[in-house]
Amino acid sequence: MKLIELQIKNFGCIDENGITIKIDDIVVLIGPNNVGKTTSIRAYEMFANSGTILKIDDFYQNNENNPVEIAGVFGEITNEDKQQIGEKWIYKNSDKQDVIKYKWRWEKSGVKGEKYSWCDKEGKWEKGGMGGWDSKIASCIPVPLKISPFDDSIQLENKIVELLTSAVKENVKNDQSKVAKLLDQVNDLANEVKKQIAEELNKTTSRLQKNLNEVFPEHNVDIAPQADKIEVDKILATGTHLNVAGNDGKYYPLANQGSGLQRAFLWSAIEALADTGKMKSGRSTIESEKPKMLLVEEPESFLHPPAVRLAREALYKIAELDNWQVMITTHSPIFIDVSKPHTTIIRVEKNEGATKIFSTEKAQFSDKERERLQMIRNCHPTINEFFFANKVILVEGDTEQVTFSQVKEERVTIINCRGKANIPMFEKILNHFGVEYIAVHDLDTPKSKRDGKFIKNSMWTINEKIIEEANKGLNGKVIVNIPDFERQFFGYLQSGDKPYNAILELQKEERRNVRDELEKIANGSLSEKYEREITNVSDYKKLGIDYCNENDVPMTEIWEFD
Secondary structure, three states, X not given: OEEEEEEEEOEOOOOOOOEEEEOOOEEEEEOOOOOOXXXXXXXXXXXXXXXXXXXXXXXXHHOOOOOEEEEEEEEOOOHHHHHHHOHHHOEEOOOOOEEEEEEEEEOOXXXXXXXXXXXXXXXXXXXXXXOOOHHHHHHOOOEEEEEOOOOOHHHHHHHHHHHHHHHHHHHHHHOOHHHHHHHHHHHHHHHHHXXXXXXXXXXXXXXXXXXXXXXXXXXXXXXXXXXXXXXHHHHHHOOOOOEEEOOOXXXXXXXXXXHHHHHHHHHHHHHHHHHHHHOOOOOOOOOOOOOEEEEEEOOOOOOOHHHHHHHHHHHHHHHXXXXXXXXXXXXXXXXXXXXXXXXXXXXXXXXXXOEEEEXXXXXXXXXXXHHHHHHHHHHOOOHHHHHHOOEEEEEOOHHHHHHHHHHOOOOEEEEEOOOHHHHHHHHHHHHHHOOEEEEEEEOOOOEEEEOOEEXXXXXXXXXXXHHHHHHHOOOEEEEEEOOOHHHHHOOOOOOOOHHHXXXXXXXXXXXXXXXXXXXXHHHOOOOOOOOOEEOOOHHHHHHHHHHHXXXXXXXXXXXXXX
């Protein structure tokens, strides 16, 4: 059994409409300020702590008439789970999988929440319910480990030590021989100490023996000094602090360093844990280990740009480990990596509890698409800005990006897909995420010449994929340039720096009509029926034939239509 969803109502800035957080290996919460991202992380902590006491300011609008509810949905129900919990509480969710759901409800501040279980057959919440199974459910909730940009230096250092301790503990498990020898030496030392204090021990035990014999005459007393069980992680954690060497070779407390260096140490600790996890054989679960949820608010805070990318890699490494999940809030597109499996992006909005959710598993990217996404992200780190946008224009390359950027409104985001073939991949993401978009691409010729023969142009296959993907969603449009962007709007651009030349052309008074048309496309103010808008595959051929007829282009060779 596994926690797969969190539902939050009337908590902090989250109102009665509530929001839903899908739980994945890594969850990235994005959105404007004051919409509930940090509140969602706090809600997870409250849920994981089994209905802990809330304060009045935890209630929506500081009002106890708005009872707080935090519910958890659990999936991956096994047959053993079914036998233990009973069929009454198990139901099918929208994904047709067996789940159970329970919630904590707070009606007053200063008291613990009350537990309710969902009975789907009766369509209602039952107080208590699923009794006697709380410990099993609790064991399935990852323990929260929260890191905030507002942590002071001592709090941050303690968390770094905790993470490093986890890494050391795992490494010690792989080589117990040295530790065993050290423990033997400690026990030998304890016996030596016993010999040295034997006289005092005998005095103490003889007095105790006399008193004991009055009650139990046949019993003797002996004190056997022995080192207690020594656990390496506890030795490290107790009073441990970190020092950092400066350029002068001298060591100074980490607490005295700048925020950026402190957080860089944090990522180093996280990577140490991630690398330790990689040493496990496969992803086998260690039964004694409790699952953990790393909660990180704004990981980009105080970090130099290269360190931001390292921080992203560290967090995604952690998310790959068995028994570890990650939930972060961020305003940086760099922390979004849709090429990774088991990744969920959630955009939280103050719009009747609306959230936009993108899951890399539901998108079902092929291996080739994942490679492309990774390559594009490496070349263009801020490519994922569209997750933060309300309206997106997808274009093929640099010239289109620069041109539309000259005329777009602030609310519109231009995404350079780095080639026409990548447009369907971005459409797929935007369809899942529910963001409005327009894909603007070249028609290209229906045929191309290869080895002396004219064959179907592969770009026409891409044309078909673009319109097919757009029609799968509710918010996508496709506009085609005939035959390409340059000739559609400018007729001709001087070779060399075409993006710059396009800007110069737009500034000319005789290009005013071009600028007006580009503005309408970018800002969504086109007429309802725009002549170059594509709605089905056959439109490409029709527009191509019209172009040839209007421009006296023979429909042979590269312009031959099937």
